[in-house]
Amino acid sequence: MYVKKVAVVGAGTMGADIAYSLAMANIPVVLRDVDENALQRAQEHIRHVMQGRVDKGRLSPQEAEKRFAQIRFSAQDKDLYDVSVAIEAVPEKMALKQQVFRELDRILPPLAILASNTSALSISEMANATTRPERVAGMHFFYPAHTMKLVEIIAGDSTDQDVLDTLTRLSEELRKIPVVVKECPGFVVNRILTASMAEVMRFKAEHHVSAHDIDAVITKNHLAPMGPFVLADALGLDIAWDVANTLQKAYGDRFYPGPELGELVQQHHLGVKTGQGFYSYTTPEANASLKSAPFTPEQEHDLIDQFTMATFMEAARVFEEGIASARSIDIAMRAGAGLPTGPLALADSMGLDVVYEKLTKMTKRLGERFTPPASLKERVERGQLGVKTSRGYFNY
Secondary structure (H helix, E strand, C coil): CCCCCEEEECCCHHHHHHHHHHHHCCCCEEEECCCHHHHHHHHHHHHHHHHHHHHCCCCCHHHHHHHHCCEEEECCHHHHCCCCEEEECCCCCHHHHHHHHHHHHHHCCCCCEEEECCCCCCHHHHHCCCCCHHHEEEEEECCCCCCCCEEEEEECCCCCHHHHHHHHHHHHHCCCEEEEEECCCCCCHHHHHHHHHHHHHHHHHHHCCCHHHHHHHHHHCCCCCCCHHHHHHHHCHHHHHHHHHHHHHHHCHHHCCCHHHHHHHHCCCCEHHHCECCCECCCHHHHHHHCCCCCCHHHHHHHHHHHHHHHHHHHHHHHHCCCCCHHHHHHHHHHHHCCCCCHHHHHHHHCHHHHHHHHHHHHHHHCHHHCCCHHHHHHHHCCCCEHHHCECCCEC
16 A cells, blocks of 8 residues: 555653654655644654754755645544554543544545554554555554664554554664564563563562662673663653553563552653662762672572573563464564563574573562463473574574
């Protein structure tokens, strides 16, 4: 399907970044919001991002104006009458998203695609609010959308293949890396990332160590580009809390993040956007007091194992459920979460027999959430131990 024009519905930071990405690809875009103040803030944000590229010599002032002119900021239904694809980017509330989809279904041409930028909610549930469920899919960009490369393309129960193909091509036009996945709560990246984040947050509560020191261990050992507490603060603790609750309801207590996250949200300490979360952003000198007693070597070893194995375990579950291929999972975790190595490839490089033995010991110590997954056990029994035998989750 040829994409003539795209609408982005919701002019928050994510919606503005998506509109910016479309404009930079020379695709006409309508940024739609009922709030004129939100549209004004979006204009200022997009101009600021474009000016940053101009200042770095990556874009001429004339080209910046040309790209900016591709965006129409609108509160009017009439500007949506001829769009090919609408990308919904409103807050993560199912009732609100369904309301938006009903309105778009009424306004847009019959063959237009309705896409949701949801990070965890059901695409099929949204599609059921429309008369065109076969034209509805997920198109999940990652924050910040103007720099992050990954886009998860999510098929609902009724989504046509043509819709998935169109959204994949559109993502590639934006110079993004599209990964097509099946629907499940959290999809791929947020599901795996939240599992590891919940594990680390419970570790903090159980061992009485600081967010600062945990983040330092994670980054020092190159397990992730930023610590999980810095990341949670950047994303917004209210969003992290909502996603953790959604996934806990879907998959159980391995997604329970411990008590502190909920307490911070209740106190309206939501991270960077409110100036206080796990860290302080109004009085940075206060962060110096967050350091705890030095980690013992045993604690550091345990933290690394729990973070790494929680990430692998959830990736293996996603693989076993047929949500995505091993290749897609690892690409998604590298492009969307910034991991230096995908979790399945990392297990292959460690040796699947070594991983199996490690998980067996962790199960005895920490509980059933570390029970070795069936896909791992099967490979070990067949002698497919990863890189050292040229076959594991991947062939070498």
